[in-house]
Amino acid sequence: MAVITIDKVSRWFGNVVAVNDVSMEIGPGVTGLLGPNGAGKSTLIHMMSGFLAPSSGSVTLDGAPIWRNQAVYRQIGLVPERESMYDYLTGWDFVLANAELHGLADPAAAAKRAIGLVEMEYAQDRQTGTYSKGMKQRVKMASALVHDPAVLLLDEPFNGMDPRQRLQLMDLLRRFGADGRTVLFSSHILEEVEQLARHIEVVVAGRHAASGDFRKIRRLMTDRPHRYLVRSSDDRRLAAALIADSSTAGIELDWQERALRIQAINFPQFTALLPKVAKEAGIRLYTVSPADESLESVFSYLVSS
Amino acid sequence: MNLTVARLTVRGLLGRRRGILLLVAPVLLLVVSLIAKNSDADQQALATDILGRLSLGTLVPLLGLVIGTGVIATEIDDGSIVYLLAKPLPRWKIITTKLAVAIGVTWLFAAVPSLLAGQIMVGTQDNLALAFTVGTLVAGAVYSAVFLLLGVVSRNAVVIGLAYALVWESLVGNFVDGARTLSIQQWGRSVAHTIATDGAITAPVALGVAVPLLIVVSLAATALATVKLAGLTLSYDE
Numbered sequence: 001m002a003v004i005t006i007d008k009v010s011r012w013f014g015n016v017v018a019v020n021d022v023s024m025e026i027g028p029g030v031t032g033l034l035g036p037n038g039a040g041k042s043t044l045i046h047m048m049s050g051f052l053a054p055s056s057g058s059v060t061l062d063g064a065p066i067w068r069n070q071a072v073y074r075q076i077g078l079v080p081e082r083e084s085m086y087d088y089l090t091g092w093d094f095v096l097a098n099a100e101l102h103g104l105a106d107p108a109a110a111a112k113r114a115i116g117l118v119e120m121e122y123a124q125d126r127q128t129g130t131y132s133k134g135m136k137q138r139v140k141m142a143s144a145l146v147h148d149p150a151v152l153l154l155d156e157p158f159n160g161m162d163p164r165q166r167l168q169l170m171d172l173l174r175r176f177g178a179d180g181r182t183v184l185f186s187s188h189i190l191e192e193v194e195q196l197a198r199h200i201e202v203v204v205a206g207r208h209a210a211s212g213d214f215r216k217i218r219r220l221m222t223d224r225p226h227r228y229l230v231r232s233s234d235d236r237r238l239a240a241a242l243i244a245d246s247s248t249a250g251i252e253l254d255w256q257e258r259a260l261r262i263q264a265i266n267f268p269q270f271t272a273l274l275p276k277v278a279k280e281a282g283i284r285l286y287t288v289s290p291a292d293e294s295l296e297s298v299f300s301y302l303v304s305s
Numbered sequence: 306m307n308l309t310v311a312r313l314t315v316r317g318l319l320g321r322r323r324g325i326l327l328l329v330a331p332v333l334l335l336v337v338s339l340i341a342k343n344s345d346a347d348q349q350a351l352a353t354d355i356l357g358r359l360s361l362g363t364l365v366p367l368l369g370l371v372i373g374t375g376v377i378a379t380e381i382d383d384g385s386i387v388y389l390l391a392k393p394l395p396r397w398k399i400i401t402t403k404l405a406v407a408i409g410v411t412w413l414f415a416a417v418p419s420l421l422a423g424q425i426m427v428g429t430q431d432n433l434a435l436a437f438t439v440g441t442l443v444a445g446a447v448y449s450a451v452f453l454l455l456g457v458v459s460r461n462a463v464v465i466g467l468a469y470a471l472v473w474e475s476l477v478g479n480f481v482d483g484a485r486t487l488s489i490q491q492w493g494r495s496v497a498h499t500i501a502t503d504g505a506i507t508a509p510v511a512l513g514v515a516v517p518l519l520i521v522v523s524l525a526a527t528a529l530a531t532v533k534l535a536g537l538t539l540s541y542d543e
Contacts, residue, residue: 070392072393098388098392100308
């Protein structure tokens with residue numbers, strides 16, 4: 001069983017603290033490392049993959065330090081975020097080279113197996129420089145899996161992928177997790193993490209904000225008050241109709257914006273109510289926009305709760 | 306020596322027409338030597354100038370710079386080095402393999418043309434061709450080690466390398482005698498001086514100084530490059 005332990009880790013760059021006193025354990029199964037851009041996810045993954053030393057604290061794999069310990073790479077497969085990958089090599093040559101660098105007994109067989117896992121046989125003879133982003137991601141996966149590692153670390157693996165490629169990769173990662181491997185991927189997109197990981201670790205502004213079952217944390221996120229900005233053909237009448245319902249907690253008539261600022265406490269009930277009430281009252285809705293749906297505000301709420 | 310690292314390094318260095326670009330300098334040297342051969346000037350003095358100043362003094366450091374930094378700096382810059390480093394591969398093996406490739410390619414593009422150019426101009430006279438070739442081999446190896454180190458430690462390896470080769474060795478070295486003691490070019494010249502017939506090549510740095518310096522610098526640069534590579538921190542966008 002491969003477990004990565006991050007123990008009281010901080011990392012700073014000059015005066016900037018990228019990761020602040022974070023402790024977490026990443027065990028078998030799929031774990032999502034979630035947080036807005038700049039939260040410290042990449043810093044954490046770089047430390048977990050041995051490409052960055054913690055300023056304080058320790059990062060270990062089954063008790064062995066990861067920094068300056070190349071032996072850990074027998075157990076770790078890394079899928080970096082950057083795309084550069086010896087563009088002049090074919091997919092086959094690239095994966096084969098990775099197998100050889102691991103010193104495997106039969107690198108060709110290992111490369112064949114890994115390329116088969118990511119279903120890239122059809123393009124293995126093309127130069128990786130001609131690959132789409134999704135294809136590159138899959139060949140990077142193959143190179144990370146070529147030595148059958150117990151740990152797979154992926155930095156923003158879904159960036160730039162189309163929906164079909166995304167589903168394929170998710171399916172693959174789910175299988176690895178089910179096989180008992182320790183799979184950790186970072187993402188700033190809630191829905192991605194929701195589809196893939198039962199267990200999540202949330203980092204916000206370099207701090208460990210939440211850890212545990214995704215559904216519980218998601219419920220915390222969806223149960224928070226939602227704010228909407230609504231413009232209609234008759235704001236006052238709409239406000240009167242909406243405030244009568246228990247899904248709204250407050251409505252403000254914003255004269256400068258010529259809009260309603262609505263605070264909803266029951267998200268599903270409110271989203272069903274609004275169009276219904278408007279239709280019954282003969283009011284036309286011009287704008288319905290969530291005022292605080294940015295991921296940062298979701299995370300801020302999570303941290304404060 | 307790791308054959309996979311060597312293969313990737315050679316392809317990265319010479320692939321995509323880069324090899325053809327590297328050929329420009331040696332071809333230029335051969336063309337100049339052919340022109341010199343057909344001129345009426347003193348062949349020995351001309352050959353000493355061409356092999357000493359153009360080949361050893363200019364082409365070798367420039368090729369050493371392009372090749373020495375090229376075997377690793379590009380991979381560090383674009384991040385692809387991660388595929389070498391995320392392996393249970395001793396870092397000294399990566400460095401020594403890349404150094405071997407750099408030295409081999411520098412010798413191929415600098416020392417072989419130097420030997421040919423010498424043969425064209427003066428044949429075996431005064432051992433000039435052989436002497437400058439050995440000097441080029443020695444200097445090429447040291448340049449490779451130093452510029453490889455620069456490629457590992459700095460993102461501005463080419464600029465720093467150019468400053469060393471052009472400003473320190475060529476400019477400062479011409480005016481300040483002491484600067485020549487710390488000049489790879491002069492160490493190569495010192496070796497050439499001992500091989501050539503007496504007086505055919507002048508060398509301001511004694512062999513007893515040059516040889517220990519070139520050995521120490523090469524070994525130290527290689528060791529330091531290994532240490533730095535082992536602690537390489539990848540840049541990221543966050």
